Amino acid sequence: MKFPITPLLPQILEALEHNTRLVLEAPPGAGKTTQVPPALLEAPWLDGKRILLLEPRRIAARAAATFMAGQLGEAVGRRVGYAIRFESRLSAATRIEVITEGLLTRRIQDDPALEDVGAILFDEFHERHLAGDLGAALALDVQAGLRPDLRLVVMSATLDGERIAQWLDAPRISSPGRSFPVRIEHPPARAQESTEQHLARTVRQALAEIEGDVLAFLPGQREIARATRLLDEQLDADIEVLPLHGELALADQQAALAPADDARRRVILATNVAESSVTLPGIRAVVDSGLARVPQFDPNSGFTRLRTVTVARDSADQRAGRAGRVAPGVAYRLWPQSQRLDAERIAEIAQAELSGLALELAAWGHDALPWLDPPPSGALAQARDLLRRLGALDAEHRITALGRAMHALGATPRLAAAVTRANEAQHGLMADLLALLDARSPLRGEHARNDDFRQRVQALHVWRDGGASAARRFGADAGALAAIERAARGWRQRIGARAAASGTPHSHAVGDLLAHAFPDRIAMQVEGQPLRYQLSNGRGARLHEATALLGEPWLVVLDLRLESRDSLIFAAAPFDPALLQRDYGERFVTQRAVRWNADREAVEAFEERRFDALVLERRSVPVRAEDALPALLARVRERGLESLPWSDAARRLRARIQALRGWMPESGLPDVSDDTLLATLETWLGPYLDGKRKLDALSAAELSQALVALLDYGQRQQLDAQAPEALTVPSGRTHKLVYTPDAPPVLAVKLQELFGLADTPRVGGGRVPVTLHLLSPAGRPMQVTQDLAGFWERTYPEVKKELKGRYPKHPWPDDPWSATPTHRTRRHAGR
DNA sequence: CTCTCCCT
Structure with a gap:
């Protein structure tokens, strides 16, 4: 049997003779997985040691070992063996050992010199797990450090291995694949067309243009369900539409995979499972939405959320390649040809939760590793916080004895922490929880919506006690439970459980164990709001309307969807809050807390007993001045300056200061604009709020004082002289000046009162003529002017005639310059 | 009321 890679094997051997590292690029079907390891067996540098072949998936590890053993005409476990978690077929004779990626870390941690290993081959490295x-x-x-002779081969399906070769400082060898050409098309979307409509229309186009089956890629279950509905309506009955995603029962996946026996053509609507995990025969056309859902860890909340993203070019090429396995094919891409995709997918390390990685690094002893992409510092810091909280690290981030025990368990740090807290009688149940939390829910149909995690435990126990039919009656998938039981059996052995748990666990048993895994996701019901909870990490959460957990005051939240306000709880278990005091006593604090009471518009102080962000007890205590002042000032900032009790006099004072500051910058008067006053509340208003508990305790007089206090004595004198509150006119009466921003002040005065005044009064150091609103004896506005001399000269003679007619009892002299000013009639003036 | 894929 010949593989495309076969002629390259001598070159690969030759390269490894002179280099200890090598990058091998080969597309699927080239034979790199099964042909390279046996070819290396007789290499002199191997020196009788083993070859490790790493696979990203368990199925792939088993399959590769089985195929290679068959090539040698042997059973698995002789010269070729494999090891995955809780399952291995190895012997003293084993020379090629196929293992899953996670196992390598354990091997290296247990034996850092890798004594019996001569070469490590990383298969499918481009997946970047x-x-x-x-x-x-x-x-x-x-x-x-220890093994300069160790050979490392990174095998990748991507065509651009340059970055990996530079990282490794290694030569590259490329192999052709065994695939048929795939034509790429970019059918455009129509206006207002949804992704699913575009995809369904293109699937019909593919069925018309190409023979064979069609594989379509969509980001998730929701989109698959929508597209399935559309296609079921649009397609003839002789074409079968099959959904394919990770949550489907095993039987359904098999149905999608098995070659169609009735010769019906098939349309398979799949998530990313079909990109690498599952091989589908007979595909001639691929329709690619270009979308995928990926988990993204948010270091701020400590939660992971799913995001829909555009795939990278390497993913798109891999998806397209699915159409060319048996014959030339077509890939229809639902994005514009002009759209640029990223070259490579984002490595998992760049956006995943990192507590497992952080524990490995702590166990390794240093973290200056030669990363292809280093773990991001924010996520790593969050991971270390969690590990410290779980007791795995000390304050200096060194691994503790408990951390070593957790590491040895090989479970996630959270669950390992729960195992170390469990007593012997709880080990059977703990093993079930380890298996159940690692798997998708075994519940189906309406039961799948049950948010009480204990229901899944119950399903496992029903299956264990009553078999598959009992499990089905309970609403669970027996196949899924069988897989969960295999894992649970493995965990029972590892943690030393004497017997499997059965029956109905005590109501708090599940939650009490899991609280030790998720001490940062403790939820306390909000008083008076049955569905709302406060989380110990400070965030809010809620149960859905049809919850099975109604009325539970305390929950451990195992799964939720992060939302900006209250996140939605998908799975939780009730627990006994007494264990918080017993096991996490050091996290309880009693502290004073200061709050603004919006109803009373007043500051309140409390003494609170808290577990992290959860307030368990609260009692009122007297407010201290140093507590109140910042709260009061913050409240003023929130509501704005207009909320303060300004008197008319204080408003005028502000206007005068601001006006004179503009006219005479040399006066050094302070800026009393809204922005500046709000920014400097502490300095000018603070002293007048000191000792107060409520905002309305501030009087208008105090506010005026606060404003006046901004000026020194000289500035006050200057203000009174150059921006006076009022002016005295020739009649002897005093009239207020009205100040408005960016305009001269206005003086409203009866014309007769100005007799004898030759020119316009001025303010602002003589720079600003007052705007005169000249009034009739009845107080009616007659004329607006800033030029009084000009008025007397040109306008007054005309105005006078009219005024004489309308107001005969008043004096209207011909010579207003020398006339006696008055606000009265002639009769009064005569006395 | 909902979530891609995988692993020690």
């Missing part, structure tokens, strides 16, 4: 990246970094570290 966290365990693969960590394993490669550790292996490089081992090679640099």
